[in-house]
Amino acid sequence: MMNILVITIDQLRWDALACAGNxxxxxxxxxxxxxEGVRFTHAFTNAPACMPARSSLLTGRFPHAHGVRGGGVRLSEQEVTFPQLLSQRGYHTAHIGKLHxxxxxxxxxxxxxPSYGYRTLQVTDERGTYRDPYTQWVERNHPEYADAIRIEPGMTRVRNQTDHLSGNGSFPAKASHSHWVSEASIEFLQEFGSSPFMLWSSFFDPHSPFIVPLDLLDRYDPNAxxxxRNCEITAENEAMIRQKKAxxxxxxxxxxxxxxxxLDYLDESGLSERTAVMLSSDHGEFLGDWGRWGKGRSEDESIRIPMIVKAPNIKGGGRVVDDIVQLFDLAPTICDLTGSMKPHSMQARSLLPLLRGEEDPERAPFALIELNSEVSRIDTAEVFEKTLRNRDYRLTVWSNQExxxxxxxxxxxxxxxxxxSDSSYQKIRDKLIWELLQRLIQTENTLPVRTNPF
Structure with a gap:
């Protein structure tokens, strides 16, 4: 049975990798x-926000189907997740790091x-904010940095508008959240690697605020x-922008x-010969483009993500695939690679044909990206946003705009x-709107399942 290692890197831009041309x-x-694997050049999130994107990855379903339409909405424990499906197949399922x-x-x-089908859970939804497995690990292994790794809780950051600040940490890399994720993941593999496993190693970095370990402060020269792009640069803000990017x-x-x-442990232990590795991100990061930081918009900086898949017995060798794929496509791919059942409610499409170098005529030639944003907590008003992104066009519509x-x-x-509003694009615009509408209709929620005619 093939093992599965999923690696997610929170808020990683699609082009923030050397292999992507940076x-x-x-x-x-x-x-x-x-x-060694296959890299997808046109991968997109299902939502440019943590909670809906991660819920789509877990379920293989669009946000409008699983109901996590934006931040602050919990994923129902009634949803079917790929860890549940693999657990039924006999896998030891585990999640280490950010789940959210x-x-x-x-x-x-x-x-x-809540387990969501995981047998082993070490969840830390932020970095040094709560008393969780990471902060307890630091207390045990690096007690001298127990206070240094602490940052203010999420709601305080929102009120103080410090979420997208950067700063120099007073702790070394060996005490970082990223180091903990890799150490805890290797410990899991050492203990359970002999049995079929599915491990999701979820890194919080480089999610904001950008807190750099003290022994890594000189890794990049901001001036280099x-x-x-599309950002107003002044004498007053240039140094800050360069420092944040560094x-x-x-x-x-x-x-x-x-x-x-x-990856070294997989090779040294021999596990890499029977382990598929999938790497991606939940969404991107503006990184100053358009004068913005963070995510939550429909521009490519926010919705486009990296994706690499390496699987035994599938020819990789650095092959590049340009087809449009989405984050949640990893869920049915995992099911296919492990021989697990796929429920009819799963709306994503397996990447297996593309990984094998085959054409997939049934794959939609565009991505559907969704996000709801709260505009008033007084009357719980929300704005619904839908984006269609194919190779040639990007169309976005909002519920409160004509x-x-x-x-x-x-x-x-x-x-x-x-x-x-350009008349020469009217036919194209109408066609894209129709494709968007059709996709929404085709992916209507089919849960709970129909059990009788009436």
Missing amino acids: KEIETPNIDRLGK VQNHTYRDHTAPH LSLP AYYTLVSHVDDCIGKL KGVLYDLRLDPLQLNNVW
Whole structure:
């Protein structure tokens, strides 16, 4: 039976990897995975926010189907997840690191977390915020840094508007959350690697705030990095922007170091011969482009993600696939690789044909990305946003606006010129709107299942 290792790197841009053509950043271990596996160049999230994206990965379902339409909405424990399906197949299922399909603010992190089909759970939805497996690991192994790794709780950060700040940590890399994820993952493999396993190793970095370990502060020279696109650069903000970008790159490279240790263990233990490795992110990061930081928008910086899959008995060798794929496609792919059942409620499509170098005519030639944003907590008003992104166009519509946006990516790859109202694009716009509507209808929720005619 094939083992599964899923690696997610929170808020990692699709182009923040050397193997994706970025000449400023060093990611040798992820590059190595790309050389051995298959890299998908046009992978997109299901939602540019943590909770709905991760819920889609777990279920293989769109946000409008599983109900986690945005942050602050818990994933129902009635949903069928791929860890449940693999557990039925006899796998030891485990999650180490950030899960974030439950609200983490105002939750008792010492209480048992809903299992969602996992047999082993070490959940830390933030970095150094709560009393959780990570902070307890630091207390046991690096007690001198127990206070240093602490940051203010999430709700405090939102109120103080510090969520996208960066800073120099007063703890070394050996006490970082990323180091803990890799160490705990290797410990799991040492204990349970002899039995069929599915392990999701989930790194929080480089999610904001960008806190850099003290022994990594000089890893990148801010002045050697390019400046953001479509961003107003002034004498007052340039140094800050460069410093934040350097901090982000440092955290990406630190995660890469930790992934390298995990991959090395797979090789040294012989597990790599029967383990499929899947690497991706839940969403991107603006990193100063458009003058923004974070995610939560429909531009490519926010919705486009990296994706690499390496599987035994599947020819990789650095092959590149340009087909449109989405984050939740990993769920049915895992089911196929392990011989597990796939419920009819699963809406994603397996990557197995593409991994084998075959065409997949049944695959939708576009991505559907969804997000709901809260506009008023007083009357719980929300705005619904839907995006269709194919190779040539990006169309986005909102529930509170009569007009949307349409970009011709062939002529306008940076998405600067909205042609929604351009009469020469009317037929294309209408066709894309129809495709979006059809996709939404085709993926209506079919849970709970129909048990009788009436």
